[in-house]
């Protein structure tokens with residue numbers, strides 16, 4: 439195994455905010471960075487040494503990238519596995535095409551988890567209008583119908599309240615290949631961010647507690663308020679998943695905690711993750727440095743928490759009535775501002791985040807919510823926080 443040391447170059451497929459923060463950390467550590475993305479003004483392009491503008495399925499462009507770097511990695515799971523397989527002949531690709539093939543298709547991901555014995559909500563494939571009855575028998579209702587590929591922030595998902603509504607729900611998501619899964623009455627959502635190195639060393643970050651609003655991550659609180667048993671179980675499952683997949687790099691495993699403290703896997707992301715933003719500012723080693731260490735063949739850094747913290751996402755909604763009131767964040771010594779430099783602030787678009795560092799996470803959460811509420815020029819355009827818990831059919835999804 440050839441280690442890539444500072445001075446070497448990292449190729450990143452995808453140019454969103456995760457790629458931008460990866461590039462920041464890479465450059466801090468003395469690496470060069472090349473980014474490929476379809477959008478010229480994407481966040482990561484601003485942090486890169488060189489940029490290739492091309493779709494993520496453009497094999498020729500990806501080969502041009504791989505020819506100029508020592509290792510190729512990715513910042514989202516929408517890069518076709520077949521393209522990664524082509525690059526694997528030219529340069530180390532981490533994570534591998536095989537990992538992406540399993541994870542980027544919700545059905546294959548769930549089948550992998552099932553075969554490996556990790557608990558999750560009952561699910562069934564929805565791929566043929568004549569076989570909807572089989573899917574209906576496999577799950578309990580209400581259920582969620584999710585397209586197999588390409589979804590994020592709840593896109594391509596619809597709530598199915600009863601069996602008779604499945605057909606119209608499927609039409610609502612365009613009749614695409616999909617997965618139907620039981621709606622989980624979770625008490626809370628957590629995520630484990632971990633890294634696995636080339637020789638298989640694994641380090642997990644402290645378990646994070648997430649609150650989503652309209653399917654988009656709103657806040658992350660660390661450490662999560664879960665029992666020691668739940669924490670250990672969540673970590674055991676996440677590490678087991680990374681090990682069995684043969685993953686290299688950072689990975690996030692989103693989970694549901696039920697009323698009896700048992701844990702179900704929601705989904706796997708084979709990359710750095712929004713729920714791991716707290717690591718960049720609140721941990722010894724950020725998830726971005728950790729990912730670089732892993733894909734460069736280096737030993738992993740220390741994931742220890744320097745201080746409890748709360749992260750709040752800043753959505754484009756805050757820009758609707760003019761530029762946000764930055765003094766709201768910058769007047770507070772324990773709040774760190776991260777802005778991704780995106781052009782155009784649409785509703786629901788992730789524009790940045792704030793990390794509030796405080797030994798008391800209740801206080802940090804109150805402060806984070808206050809910042810998000812006051813940043814909007816009107817002082818009231820932040821999404822209303824949802825009370826923790828309850829994956830219930832409460833109108834947050836389009837219904838069928």
Ligand SMILES: Nc1ncnc2c1ncn2[C@@H]1O[C@H](COP(=O)(O)OP(=O)(O)OP(=O)(O)O)[C@@H](O)[C@H]1O
Pocket residue numbers: 559582584589590591592593619620621622623624627650653654655692704705829830
């Ligand atoms: N089966 C389920 N039961 C209860 N809630 C669910 C279920 N599936 C999804 N959700 C809710 O919707 C959120 C988004 O769902 P999911 O993680 O599947 O979507 P996604 O579009 O892949 O999101 P992202 O990639 O942004 O995390 C979850 O974090 C959870 O709050």
Ligand SMILES: [Mg+2]
Pocket residue numbers: 692705
């Ligand atoms: Mg998710």
